[in-house]
Amino acid sequence: MPYTLNGHPVDLVVTLLDGARMDPPLLTPLEQAAFEAADTALSGHAEFKVQYPGATLMHIESNRGVADNRHGRFYLRYALEGKLPLEFFAFLAPKVTVDLEKGLVGVVLFRSPVPGP
Amino acid sequence: MKLFLTLLLCSSLALAAPYTESNPPLLPDARLTPGDVLTTDAKLVCVSGYAGSKRNVKQSLKNAVYKAYGIQKHQAGDWEIDHLISLELGGSNAQGNLWPQSFVTQPLNAHVKDKLEDALHKLVCDGKLPLSEAQSAIALNWTGAYLKYVGPLPAGAKVLLPGQAASSLDAPGSNASSTPPVPSAPTPSSASSSPPNPDGSCPPSAPVKVSKSGIYHIPGERDYAKTHAQSCFASAQDAEAAGYRAPKR
Numbered sequence: 335m336p337y338t339l340n341g342h343p344v345d346l347v348v349t350l351l352d353g354a355r356m357d358p359p360l361l362t363p364l365e366q367a368a369f370e371a372a373d374t375a376l377s378g379h380a381e382f383k384v385q386y387p388g389a390t391l392m393h394i395e396s397n398r399g400v401a402d403n404r405h406g407r408f409y410l411r412y413a414l415e416g417k418l419p420l421e422f423f424a425f426l427a428p429k430v431t432v433d434l435e436k437g438l439v440g441v442v443l444f445r446s447p448v449p450g451p
Numbered sequence: 452m453k454l455f456l457t458l459l460l461c462s463s464l465a466l467a468a469p470y471t472e473s474n475p476p477l478l479p480d481a482r483l484t485p486g487d488v489l490t491t492d493a494k495l496v497c498v499s500g501y502a503g504s505k506r507n508v509k510q511s512l513k514n515a516v517y518k519a520y521g522i523q524k525h526q527a528g529d530w531e532i533d534h535l536i537s538l539e540l541g542g543s544n545a546q547g548n549l550w551p552q553s554f555v556t557q558p559l560n561a562h563v564k565d566k567l568e569d570a571l572h573k574l575v576c577d578g579k580l581p582l583s584e585a586q587s588a589i590a591l592n593w594t595g596a597y598l599k600y601v602g603p604l605p606a607g608a609k610v611l612l613p614g615q616a617a618s619s620l621d622a623p624g625s626n627a628s629s630t631p632p633v634p635s636a637p638t639p640s641s642a643s644s645s646p647p648n649p650d651g652s653c654p655p656s657a658p659v660k661v662s663k664s665g666i667y668h669i670p671g672e673r674d675y676a677k678t679h680a681q682s683c684f685a686s687a688q689d690a691e692a693a694g695y696r697a698p699k700r
Contacts, residue, residue: 336652336676336677343676344676345670345675347545347547349515349547352519353480353482353483353515353516353518353519353520353546354482354483354519355547355655357654357655392676393545393675395545395546395547397512397515397546399515399516399518399519399546400509400511400512400514400515404511405510405511405512406508406509406510406512406513406515406546407511411489411543411545417495418489418490418495419489419490421489421506421543421544421545423512436506437506
């Protein structure tokens, strides 16, 4: 199903708790935000840009059978010209982390309210 | 009408095999594990150390796959989360390409499928089999692919039917065992297409897109997302049987 994330047309798959695929797939606001944050974290990562110039997000999967803070929760695939696509797994984390070697991206969606002055 | 609904419910329940540690799936459930690839370009997978360079499936995702198959507990070392389309054949780490397979069922188990994967990889990299065909064959029915590309299954085992679990196997040589038909390349008449969705996507039951130019694209391919499907097929084999071709790389 064509879907647009951060301006990129991507294939979207949503896998439900029982392992079946949602048809048609539809992201929750949290999932949408998590994918956007993961793509933003990767796209802005200096080493990612150097190692994978021109990498373009092409496919995302939301694995609802995996807890939000576990490594396998969100799946992202990037196309690389003339090379094998790259796979990354994203998850909700206390701080933003990018591990290119392991293919992991931790994203922060919720922050405790900062007390005012 | 009530009878029809009852029969429908019963048949649906019958299809949902109650897999357990003692009754493992021998073929993946196509609804849960249709297969998924990163590429159909043989040049990209036929490089030394390719599969070893791939990342691991995260444990939390493995657990989700076991759960989806209804397997609540399993003996460590007796199982693996298998890539239906193996990494060496361009398979991905996405959930739709994963299923729990036992090492200990006899005579069909993960070791037997590994042998098929190695054989298909060699055929592909020797230029004797298109990668997309190898991917379709192993995703459609790995036991049928084994018979076709490796030889007879071990210990006289028969090609399995979808939904068969270990408990449904008869002892080798038993007369009670019927021989399911060996999957073969579909003929044009059997390779029926499905209509695309209004937005140009294809339904999950027939995910292979055929473009206006008569080229088919399978999920995971680079051009898949931007292809506006004119028709949809369940597999690359079906699309080829209907006269369409894979993209040239």
